[in-house]
Amino acid sequence: MRIYDAGKIITGLLIFLALVTLPFWFNAVSGKSSHVPDPQIAPDTPRCVRDKDYMKANHMDLLNKWRNQVVRRGERKFMTADGRQFDMSFSRTCLKCHANQQKFCAQCHDYAAVKLYCWDCHVEPGTIKKGSSWR
Amino acid sequence: MVTDRRGFLKLAGLTAMTAILGKFTGNAARALAAPLRRASGTESGPEALAGQGLSDKAPKNAKRLAMVVDLEKCRKKAQCRDCIIACHQEHNVPQMTDPKDEVKWIWKEEFSHVFHEQEHEFLQENYRHTPVPLLCNHCEKPACVKVCPTKATWKRESDGIVMMDWHRCIGCRYCMAACPYGSRSFNWRDPRPFIKNLNQEFPTRTRGVVEKCTFCERRLAQGKQPACVQACKAKALIFGDLNDPQSDARKALGAKYSLRRKPGLGTGPKVYYLL
Numbered sequence: 001m002r003i004y005d006a007g008k009i010i011t012g013l014l015i016f017l018a019l020v021t022l023p024f025w026f027n028a029v030s031g032k033s034s035h036v037p038d039p040q041i042a043p044d045t046p047r048c049v050r051d052k053d054y055m056k057a058n059h060m061d062l063l064n065k066w067r068n069q070v071v072r073r074g075e076r077k078f079m080t081a082d083g084r085q086f087d088m089s090f091s092r093t094c095l096k097c098h099a100n101q102q103k104f105c106a107q108c109h110d111y112a113a114v115k116l117y118c119w120d121c122h123v124e125p126g127t128i129k130k131g132s133s134w135r
Numbered sequence: 136m137v138t139d140r141r142g143f144l145k146l147a148g149l150t151a152m153t154a155i156l157g158k159f160t161g162n163a164a165r166a167l168a169a170p171l172r173r174a175s176g177t178e179s180g181p182e183a184l185a186g187q188g189l190s191d192k193a194p195k196n197a198k199r200l201a202m203v204v205d206l207e208k209c210r211k212k213a214q215c216r217d218c219i220i221a222c223h224q225e226h227n228v229p230q231m232t233d234p235k236d237e238v239k240w241i242w243k244e245e246f247s248h249v250f251h252e253q254e255h256e257f258l259q260e261n262y263r264h265t266p267v268p269l270l271c272n273h274c275e276k277p278a279c280v281k282v283c284p285t286k287a288t289w290k291r292e293s294d295g296i297v298m299m300d301w302h303r304c305i306g307c308r309y310c311m312a313a314c315p316y317g318s319r320s321f322n323w324r325d326p327r328p329f330i331k332n333l334n335q336e337f338p339t340r341t342r343g344v345v346e347k348c349t350f351c352e353r354r355l356a357q358g359k360q361p362a363c364v365q366a367c368k369a370k371a372l373i374f375g376d377l378n379d380p381q382s383d384a385r386k387a388l389g390a391k392y393s394l395r396r397k398p399g400l401g402t403g404p405k406v407y408y409l410l
Contacts, residue, residue, distance in 0.1 A: 071300045074293060076356055091336045121301060121338040123227075 037107040045097035049080050063090065090118075095125045198294040199377040200350055201405040202270065202361075203387045206246075208371035210265045218268060219243070221366030225351070227339045229322075229329035238320040240348040241270040241363055250394060250408075267408065268372070270363070271318040271348035272396065273297045275403025279310035279319065288345075294376075295405065296350045306343035315400050319347045350374075377405070 003009060018025075048055055050062065066088045069075045078086045087093050098104045101124045109116055138146075209215075222228070222241045231237050243266040247254040254263070273290075277297045280290050287303035288310055290296070311319045325342045333339070337353075340346050351361035359365070364372045375384030384407075391409040398404065 067302060071298070071302070072289075074291065074352070074356070091338070120341045123333055123335045123338065125335075 035111075037111040039105075039107040040100065040103040041097050042099040046084075048097070049078060049084075049086055063094075066090070090122060095122075099125045101125055197292060197378070199275075199405065200273065200294045200296060200355075201375065201377045201384050201407065202273075202350070202364075203373040203375070203384045203393070203407045203409060204268055205371045205373065205387065205391075205409045206265055206267060207409065208369045209268060210261065212369055213264075213266050215369070216243075217366045217368060218363035218372060221362045222348070222351075224332060225334060225337065225354075225362040226349075227326075227330050227334050227337050228346075229326035229339075230331065231324075231326075231329050236323045238322060238326065238346065240320075240346070241268060243268055249396060252397075253394070262410075268363075269316070269318070269396075270406060271297060271350075272316055272402070272404030272406045273348075273350055274405065276401065278313040278315065278400075278402055282309040282313040284309065291352075294355075296352050297347075298349060298352065299345070299347060301338070301340055301344050301346065304344045306345065308345060310345055315397055315402065316404070319345050321345050 070088050076088050078088045219241050228240055229238050246265040246267050247263045249267040277290055279288050285303045285305055287300050291298050308321055322340050322342050322344050326339055361374055364374045373383050373387045375382030393407045393409050395404045
């Protein structure tokens with residue numbers, strides 16, 4: 001078997017392969033793929049209302065539940081498993097420790113490309129945002 | 136099929152019995168299930184809707200929070216805006232530049248406009264131009280609650296406050312059409328740039344959301360008085376529980392003649408104006 005214009009075709013194929021796999025090369029060279037989100041909370045804070053693993057996976061459920069309990073049912077006290085009591089307030093409890101949106105929330109949310117709309121209404125801790133991202 | 140008289144009567148009797156029995160057991164089942172549903176806190180179905188303030192059933196020790204405005208005291212400082220400033224600062228209410236976009240929780244209007252049914256050509260001059268503070272009336276039978284398609288607004292059974300959940304509001308503005316007092320404002324544009332001093336501990340709203348006075352339910356939960364009441368140096372705003380005969384509000388109502396806005400509509404407004 002013989003390929004006409006073998007040199008051109010094989011070079012073309014190689015260029016095509018290189019272009020298609022570019023994202024992989026690019027990440028390998030730039031080292032960005034090894035970036036791991038590093039959420040930071042304020043120093044010297046009390047232990048969270050639930051453990052880290054639970055919060056990592058389920059913080060959105062907890063926030064939803066708290067919101068419904070406070071806003072819709074007027075229940076404002078939360079008792080942790082080890083008997084500590086917290087005021088169920090996003091602005092006055094959660095954000096006191098998770099005090100920097102960029103250093104905490106955005107770390108994972110940017111990484112996973114999950115867009116937040118909390119800050120359209122709730123005041124972003126530490127910063128005053130002008131204008132919202134609302135459609 | 137041939138039916139003789141005896142067969143027909145038997146069938147008719149059986150049908151009637153089933154119907155009666157079915158109605159009875161159906162009611163009983165519903166009555167049994169109701170407390171369970173309440174305990175589990177599910178918020179669906181017509182029963183839950185009734186619990187959201189469309190019914191008059193309220194817990195035994197429920198309050199009926201109300202505002203009493205002493206116009207005589209308020210009138211002495213006609214230019215005063217302390218209550219408005221305090222409220223709007225507390226709740227991040229934007230100061231819109233275009234009056235068409237105005238957002239307000241508490242505001243003032245001339246007596247002859249507020250009580251136009253009471254106005255006549257011989258009304259005392261000082262009353263005609265008395266500025267009257269206006270806010271959400273937290274009605275006994277709120278029209279806004281009935282029309283809200285998402286239950287973003289509801290009457291709280293424990294104290295009668297007409298609440299809002301801005302997370303749920305879809306901005307349909309039915310409530311604004313329903314409210315006979317104009318107590319609700321719509322965010323036609325993003326309010327953030329129009330808030331001068333942001334209160335970090337209170338959310339703002341976004342474009343497309345309706346807002347109104349909440350009788351400062353957040354402050355009440357902390358044991359404080361509403362912001363407007365605290366800010367009023369003339370002590371013209373009196374806040375209290377109508378169910379408690381010893382409350383300041385009831386005492387004030389007992390001492391002077393009072394008016395409410397558009398009482399004929401049957402909404403049962405709970406903002407009273409002392410003359």
